[in-house]
Amino acid sequence: MSDLLDIADRVVAMARPGEQLEAFVARGTETDVRVYAGEVEHFVSAQSQGIGIRVVRDGRTGFAYAGTLDDTVIAEVLADARQNVEFGTPDPYAGVAEPDGVPVTEVELWSDELAEFAVDAKIALAKELEQFVLAADSRVRVEDANYADGAAEAAVANTAGIRRYGRENGCYLVVSSLAEDRGEMQTGYGFSVGRRPAELSVAKAGGDAAERATRLLGATKPASRRTTVVLSPYVTAQFLAIIGSTLNGEAVSKGRSLFRDRLGDTVANPLVTLLDDPTNPLAYTATDVDGEGLAARAKPLIEAGVLRQFVHNAYSARRMGTASTANATRGGFKGTPGVGCLALQLQPGTGTQDELIAAVDDGVLIYEVSGLHSGVNPISGDFSTGASGVSITGGQLGAPVREFTLGSTLQRMLLDVVAVGGDVEWLPMSAAGVSLVIGDVTLSGS
Amino acid sequence: MIDQDVLERVLSRAVRTGAEFAEVYAEDRRGTSAGLDDGTVEQVNSGRDRGAGVRVVAGETTGFAYTSDLSEAGLLTAAEAAAAAARQGGDVIRTVALTDGPRRVVSPVDTQPDTVSTAAKVELLNRMNDAARSSGASIAQVSASYADGRKRFLVANTDGVLAHDEQCRINVRCQVVADGDSGMQTGFQSAGFTMGFEMFDTVDVEELARDAARQALTKLRARPAPSGTLPVVIHRGTGGVLFHEACGHGLEADLVSKGGSVYRDRRGQTVASPLITLVDDGTMSGQWGAIGYDDEGHPSQYNVLIQDGVLTDYMWDFLRARKEGRAQSGNGRRQSYQHLPMVRMTNTYVLNGPHDPDDIVADTDYGVFVAELGGGQVNTASGDFVFGMQEAYLIEGGRITEPLREGNLIGNGPQVLRDIDLLGNDFAMGRPGTCGKDGQGVPVGDGQPTLRVRALTIGGTAA
Structure with missing residues (x-):
């Protein structure tokens, strides 16, 4: 079936009595074409592979990895992992994942069409993208226009009997733009993502890049006040990813989540139903198995405002006396599995973004936020972010605004949701976007 | 090799x-790393x-x-x-x-980490855990990590250059959660150097853990940060990241050459308060961003970017320097052999100014004192930036008073450089950082003396 699974099997077969062992073997290829001023600025073509081995003995965990699949090195990696076991603290919950009988939902993640896509066509797409943006608006320049694709295959096997192999590929176009007018400069970007080249849209990526670079020209700093914000789908997706991190079972089990004692409580406005569903093929992060080889599955996290469950991998589930929700995450072969939401989606409402805006008397449509990693604390819930957008007065969009902050807490923002739009947008991240209206946010400007 | x-x-x-x-x-x-969480050494990697x-x-x-x-x-x-x-x-x-090329030892290593027992590394974690937990009854959770890494590389090119370098880096981090009536608060502290295990002769990991605990405990009684525009005093060492983000990135020649920087065509012009001299220095021995050679085989350098407020030069890698027919500046770096090099900073810092740091606070009637800045982000084209305030206090009547809850502060890079009106004489380097650009992360250092910015926008929730 796959040489990677063969390697994983061979490593697992080396387990000694009393030893749990897990092998994660991965290989990837990538192509990256960057175009600037009509020329290829760089062309990267590469392949990489590696293995990570986890050993658990007497409740202690050791891990080691190497960026090669050479047999001699694999033996050294296993020896390193065994040696590392010696230094862990015995933990009754440590261990590899156990098969749970949940059948795999097949998700189509591989495209032969993409695997055979010609190099010339990749370069042509990137050049076409640059041209499209330049033609869209005379004030706009392009910093770089890119086509990139990647293919990844991975096998995971362990001594509890899990054996899985999977592969996926995908491609995207992304362009960075600049707009200049009367000495003022703003940036924009646009992207289009697909599992097959035919799904890529130059017009979408290019059109967004031109529009985003120009829409903030002439923006001013708005007056400080408490107000209503309409989050654009991309901003909502970033907000959901943070909410998702507070529902991480490991954080909860270690008392590091603001929702730790809140199962069954109303934590959000009843309009809020939040789902994690990696089996939805529309999700960019769709997958059939999680990082420990369990079948990926759909689960409601918040239903009509009520907190229903947290997400778990095998370890965090054991700690909390529950079953894994197949939410083991894995950032490649260099690390052990973590816990995380895989594909978040807010159950959509009905309105278009225009209809949501029409219902807002005083507010701001938020195009972008910045500094989420520094200004939002998912443990305390403090929320503060830089933002830009366009003001809303009497249901009408007005002038662009920038250089202001939004402040609240995660807890309050969930309760202060006023409306969820019907305009679901699938984005290249672990959460889908949708327009979202939140009331009573502190806007700090002039 | x-x-x-x-x-x-x-x-x-x-x-x-x-x-x-x-x-x-x-x-x-x-490399080796080890993590402790919830009192347990969870794994050694x-x-x-x-x-x-x-x-x-x-x-x-x-x-x-x-x-x-x-x-x-x-x-x-x-x-x-x-x-x-x-x-x-x-x-x-x-x-x-x-x-x-000649061997360049910018950061000597006495004790290679791979000659130190794993037990000694794990012991550091237990000491941090114990120190943090004994800081107060409200300490609810502690996580600590240790990581060492040795990178040996060579660069050879058709210009005849052949250079070897070896960089050994070690860092420790400690995050503490305190739980009180007002909810949970966090504290964080870290230290990292380009040196061997002798780093722990001078870095006291227990002190570091106690400092993280102190931050979390202090914030339990913090009030919401103000919202609006106020004078901001930034404590020494912690504000270098502001110059890294708000100005350093805009001085990278790859951004400048495509016109994507607010600092393009500004060499020789006044871009900052005359108090400001900004340097990028890959030769700063032992610091997190120190290198012997850059990742294109060019020796590391001490480069003055801004002298007394005047922009003197940008930072250069091979490609951009070749295009302009000038010398590289030792700023060509890459995350790994899987990445293309580009213009990156090393250790970026502001030199000492003339003012007594105590006078800077005493001279501020109402404002914010930032004891510890968090991460940040900048739009290099507009210059707009944001920074997290990890530990901050109110200044009232020239005195540091109440602690504030976390929030971001925002500003515009070129504006802030002009708005620095007081600069201390107490220079210090800050915490180790990882600078992200175009999907690549590289280790960087930064530093600065205590300083005051006349006006920054504070993103709190209090009126």
Whole structure:
């Protein structure tokens, strides 16, 4: 079936009595074409592979990895992992994942069409993208226009009997733009993502890049006040990813989540139903198995405002006396599995973004936020972010605004949701976007 | 790692189709890390990674390929892939003669971490855990980590450059959660240096953990940060990241050359308060961003970017310097052999000013004192930036008073540089950082004396 699974099997077969062992073997290829001023600025073509081995003995965990699949090195990696076991603290919950009988939902993640896509066509797409943006608006320049694709295959096997192999590929176009007018400069970007080249849209990526670079020209700093914000789908997706991190079972089990004692409580406005569903093929992060080889599955996290469950991998589930929700995450072969939401989606409402805006008397449509990693604390819930957008007065969009902050807490923002739009947008991240209206946010400007 | 004659043959092959320039970058990395959480040493990890990236430049086009196979056959395959990507015609025979550069020891290592027992590394974690937990009854959770990494690399190119460097870095981090009536608060502290295990002769990990605990405990009684525009005093050491983000990125020649920087065409002009002299210094021994050679084989340098408020120069890598017909500045860096180099900072800092730091606070009637800045983000084209305030206090009547809850502060880089009206004489370097750009992370340092910015926007929730 796959040489990677063969390697994983061979490593697992080396387990000694009393030893749990897990092998994660991965290989990837990538192509990256960057175009600037009509020329290829760089062309990267590469392949990489590696293995990570986890050993658990007497409740202690050791891990080691190497960026090669050479047999001699694999033996050294296993020896390193065994040696590392010696230094862990015995933990009754440590261990590899156990098969749970949940059948795999097949998700189509591989495209032969993409695997055979010609190099010339990749370069042509990137050049076409640059041209499209330049033609869209005379004030706009392009910093770089890119086509990139990647293919990844991975096998995971362990001594509890899990054996899985999977592969996926995908491609995207992304362009960075600049707009200049009367000495003022703003940036924009646009992207289009697909599992097959035919799904890529130059017009979408290019059109967004031109529009985003120009829409903030002439923006001013708005007056400080408490107000209503309409989050654009991309901003909502970033907000959901943070909410998702507070529902991480490991954080909860270690008392590091603001929702730790809140199962069954109303934590959000009843309009809020939040789902994690990696089996939805529309999700960019769709997958059939999680990082420990369990079948990926759909689960409601918040239903009509009520907190229903947290997400778990095998370890965090054991700690909390529950079953894994197949939410083991894995950032490649260099690390052990973590816990995380895989594909978040807010159950959509009905309105278009225009209809949501029409219902807002005083507010701001938020195009972008910045500094989420520094200004939002998912443990305390403090929320503060830089933002830009366009003001809303009497249901009408007005002038662009920038250089202001939004402040609240995660807890309050969930309760202060006023409306969820019907305009679901699938984005290249672990959460889908949708327009979202939140009331009573502190806007700090002039 | 690779014999010189093999490198010469690989480079010749890489330019056989007529490219002007080719380069081999090969590296070998080893590292160990350990993490403690919830009182448990959860795991000890070790890793090894080696490989080479071959870069071929033909006209304006760069071809790049990498491999984990360091045999001559593996390198020749990568060279041909990179040359094909750069795509020129012709069949050119060009021999390459490499001259090995002098060994540069910018950050000497006394005790290589791989000669230290894992038990001694794990012991540091237990000491941090104990120190933090004994700081107060409200301490609810502690996580601590240790990581060491040794990167050995060589760079060879068709200009005849051959350089070797070895960089050993160690860092420790501690995060503490305190739980009180007002909810949970967090504290964080870290230390990292380009040196060997002797780092712990001077870094007291218990002190570091107690400081993280103190932050979390202090914030339990914090009030919401104000919202609006106020004078902000930034404590020494912690504000270097502001210059890194708000100004450093805009001085990177790759951004400047595409016109994507607010500082383009500004050399020789006043861009900052005359108090400000800003330096990027890869030679600062032991600091997190210190390097012997950059990842293109150019020796690290001390580069003055802004002198007394006047922009003196940008930072340069090979490609951008070649285009402008000038010298590189030792700022060509990459995350690993799997990445193309680009212009990156090393240790970026502001030199001392004339003012007593106590006077800076005393001179501020109402404002915010930032004891510890968090991460930040900048839009290099507009100059707009944000920063997290990890630990901050109100200044009232020239005195530091109540602690504030976390929030961001925002401003505009060029404006803030002009708005620095007081600069202390108490220079210190800050915490180790990882600078992200175009998907690549590299270790960087920064520093500054205590300073005041006349006005910044505070993103709190209090009116």
